[in-house]
Amino acid sequence: MFYTWSIRPSKHSEYQMDVISRISMYVTSTLIYKALLQALVSSESKHQNIQSTCGSVVLQYSKLLMFCGFTYLGLLTGNDVTSATTKLSKEEDDNFLDCFSFAMDGASLVVVWTSMHDDMSKYAGAEFESALKEVQDNCIRKWEAINMFRYVLSSVNYSWAIKSHSLDLLLTLVDDKCSEETNDHVDFPCSTQIFAILKAIERVMIAAPDTLMRKKAFSALKRV
Numbered sequence: 001m002f003y004t005w006s007i008r009p010s011k012h013s014e015y016q017m018d019v020i021s022r023i024s025m026y027v028t029s030t031l032i033y034k035a036l037l038q039a040l041v042s043s044e045s046k047h048q049n050i051q052s053t054c055g056s057v058v059l060q061y062s063k064l065l066m067f068c069g070f071t072y073l074g075l076l077t078g079n080d081v082t083s084a085t086t087k088l089s090k091e092e093d094d095n096f097l098d099c100f101s102f103a104m105d106g107a108s109l110v111v112v113w114t115s116m117h118d119d120m121s122k123y124a125g126a127e128f129e130s131a132l133k134e135v136q137d138n139c140i141r142k143w144e145a146i147n148m149f150r151y152v153l154s155s156v157n158y159s160w161a162i163k164s165h166s167l168d169l170l171l172t173l174v175d176d177k178c179s180e181e182t183n184d185h186v187d188f189p190c191s192t193q194i195f196a197i198l199k200a201i202e203r204v205m206i207a208a209p210d211t212l213m214r215k216k217a218f219s220a221l222k223r224v
Contacts, residue, residue, distance in 0.1 A: 059119050062110055072114070072124060073131040075107040077144035108151045109162070116165040135173055145173055146224060147193040154200035160213065163204055167216045174223040198224060 065075070074080025081103045088100070114120040114128055121128070135145045152158055152166045198221065205217035 056119065058110070058113055058117070059123060062114070062120065062123070065110070071131070072111065072128045073134055073141075076111050076131050076135055076148065077141050078104055078107055078148045079144065081107045104148065105151045105155070108148045108166075109158075111148070112152065112162060112166050112169060115169045132172065142173060143194070146170065147197055150193075150197040150200040153204055154196070160209055163208075164213050164216065167201075167204070167213070167220050170220050171216070171223070174220070194224070 070080045074083075085100065085103065114124050135141045149166055149170050153163055201217050201221045201224065205214050205221060208214045208217060
């Protein structure tokens with residue numbers, strides 16, 4: 001059974017914040033990941049009712065994330081997951097943190113699913129659009145968001161459909177000036193991340209099953 005999370009807590013005790021961090025990370029790393037993986041597999045199926053059901057499940061998980069203090073901007077850039085991981089790493093050992101190894105995948109998939117699923121888009125509304133605009137207007141946040149796409153594009157676990165939607169979203173964040181911004185602002189650690197996303201896009205461009213998607217990947221590669 002899923003509950004409708006309609007409010008966000010404004011103040012929390014230290015204990016409540018700890019509980020919220022754990023819930024948030026659990027959702028991003030396991031529940032969201034598994035539900036989205038099932039949904040993405042079915043997205044290429046003819047059974048649209050299955051896809052719709054999976055979308056409803058993911059929507060409820062997303063509401064839980066928002067209730068726990070995650071934002072679409074933080075999911076888009078990965079910063080919310082990083083903050084939660086940092087908090088938990090101070091209190092738990094590495095074995096415990098291994099449980100959250102798919103947290104970044106989950107955050108990236110939530111964003112992509114929001115952009116491609118009508119119910120998710122309606123729920124996110126202006127907040128999601130505002131997050132996209134802030135990323136487009138801020139060089140640092142833009143590259144943080146671009147780097148997040150490597151988790152989906154480089155993985156063999158996701159369908160070509162979700163990778164295609166990921167490229168669509170990526171292309172809305174970058175323009176022809178993106179490379180110039182990189183030369184002006186990038187440092188060495190960021191260069192390593194950019195290399196990773198370039199390799200991920202290149203793999204899609206080479207292995208994509210249709211010409212349209214290969215062209216889309218080539219366009220993204222040129223802009224990044």
